[in-house]
Amino acid sequence: MHIEYGADLAPLNTFRVPARASALLRLRSPGEARDLLRRPALLARPVLVMGGGSNLLFTADWEGLVVLPQMLDREIIETQGDTVTVAGGAGESWDGFVRWTLGLGLGGLENLALIPGTLGAAPIQNIGAYGVELRDSLLWVETLDLRGGRAERFYNADCGFAYRDSVFKREPGRRLITRVAFRLSRKPELELDYGEIREELAAGKIADPTAAQVAAAVSAIRRRKLPDPAQIGNAGSFFRNPVVPEAQAARLREEHPAMPQFAAYGGVKIPAGWLIEACGWKGRRSGDAGVHAGHALVLVNHGRATGSQIASLAQQIQASVADRFGITLEPEVRIV
Ligand SMILES: Cc1cc2nc3c(=O)[nH]c(=O)nc-3n(C[C@H](O)[C@H](O)[C@H](O)COP(=O)(O)OP(=O)(O)OC[C@H]3O[C@@H](n4cnc5c(N)ncnc54)[C@H](O)[C@@H]3O)c2cc1C
Numbered sequence: 001m002h003i004e005y006g007a008d009l010a011p012l013n014t015f016r017v018p019a020r021a022s023a024l025l026r027l028r029s030p031g032e033a034r035d036l037l038r039r040p041a042l043l044a045r046p047v048l049v050m051g052g053g054s055n056l057l058f059t060a061d062w063e064g065l066v067v068l069p070q071m072l073d074r075e076i077i078e079t080q081g082d083t084v085t086v087a088g089g090a091g092e093s094w095d096g097f098v099r100w101t102l103g104l105g106l107g108g109l110e111n112l113a114l115i116p117g118t119l120g121a122a123p124i125q126n127i128g129a130y131g132v133e134l135r136d137s138l139l140w141v142e143t144l145d146l147r148g149g150r151a152e153r154f155y156n157a158d159c160g161f162a163y164r165d166s167v168f169k170r171e172p173g174r175r176l177i178t179r180v181a182f183r184l185s186r187k188p189e190l191e192l193d194y195g196e197i198r199e200e201l202a203a204g205k206i207a208d209p210t211a212a213q214v215a216a217a218v219s220a221i222r223r224r225k226l227p228d229p230a231q232i233g234n235a236g237s238f239f240r241n242p243v244v245p246e247a248q249a250a251r252l253r254e255e256h257p258a259m260p261q262f263a264a265y266g267g268v269k270i271p272a273g274w275l276i277e278a279c280g281w282k283g284r285r286s287g288d289a290g291v292h293a294g295h296a297l298v299l300v301n302h303g304r305a306t307g308s309q310i311a312s313l314a315q316q317i318q319a320s321v322a323d324r325f326g327i328t329l330e331p332e333v334r335i336v
Pocket residue numbers: 014048049050051052053054055056069090115116117118119120121122124125126127128129168172173175176177178226227228229234235236237334
């Protein structure tokens with residue numbers, strides 16, 4: 001087991017903000033994960049499990065242990081007619097795993113193509129995009145309880161999935177996700193009615209798409225719309241889209257007739273990006289911390305911003321949205 005002390009976390013987070021960890025440990029096998037449990041002194045300090053660092057903002061050094069699960073493997077577990085169960089290790093790249101399933105002729109994950117990060121992190125916030133969420137096809141999640149030491153399997157219904165949420169997210173540092181399985185289909189029902197998927201397919205003259213063609217369309221739209229963390233530091237959507245009760249939504253509609261609203265999650269979803277743009281933040285910057293010029297929901301690091309500067313910008317945005325619309329924006333990104 002190799003422990004790196006005073007590890008540099010800047011290259012390991014997609015905001016590229018400076019931070020260090022007192023200690024960092026890469027876990028390359030389930031055996032190494034079990035070894036960690038035999039080192040209580042390491043686990044006595046705060047533990048941060050990290051994947052690709054694409055949903056984290058460091059505002060300070062991590063005074064404790066950072067664990068990077070890097071278990072790699074992909075496996076077909078079972079085939080029953082057109083339904084195929086597949087699983088993979090926590091360290092697999094999410095997009096690489098999606099592409100592997102598409103290569104097997106399996107559908108279910110196509111709308112989630114090109115989301116950054118690892119397979120092990122995907123259940124944490126029940127990743128979602130283009131009308132599909134991870135929970136729609138997830139079968140189970142295997143975890144290691146870092147406090148009790150037990151290996152546990154959570155089936156879909158036990159994961160407490162909700163909009164960008166799960167039981168794992170609600171107890172950060174408690175469980176390390178080691179393996180994730182999905183039930184996919186050779187004859188998937190494709191979700192084409194979200195965003196610009198149909199337009200993208202029509203532009204490519206594709207009338208009856210395969211899952212792989214939907215993934216290619218989604219990827220092309222994402223490349224056009226979202227800033228690439230390799231070019232400019234960011235963590236995708238910084239805030240969750242607020243979901244408000246119908247009565248509040250009706251009042252807001254009256255005051256702001258142009259406000260987009262969608263029935264979702266038992267309430268009314270309002271695009272956070274619209275609220276931020278309406279408050280005049282799109283494209284603004286404070287030093288190197290900024291709001292992306294093309295997508296108001298994405299905060300960016302123009303070069304040398306610290307995590308605290310980005311967090312402070314986020315607080316100013318929250319205050320102005322609360323002031324103008326009476327809505328509290330909640331970060332989707334985990335601020336540490
Ligand atoms: C350009 C861009 C676009 C994005 N688009 C989307 C999108 O469309 N939809 C969406 O939902 N998200 C999106 N995201 C956010 C992000 O990609 C996802 O949340 C992703 O799942 C994070 O994976 P990660 O490996 O980088 O996790 P990290 O950022 O490293 O960690 C995120 C959280 O998961 C925990 N964690 C990580 N791995 C494990 C593990 N193995 N066991 C236990 N806990 C763990 C961490 O402690 C942390 O709380 C986007 C991000 C970027 C940069």
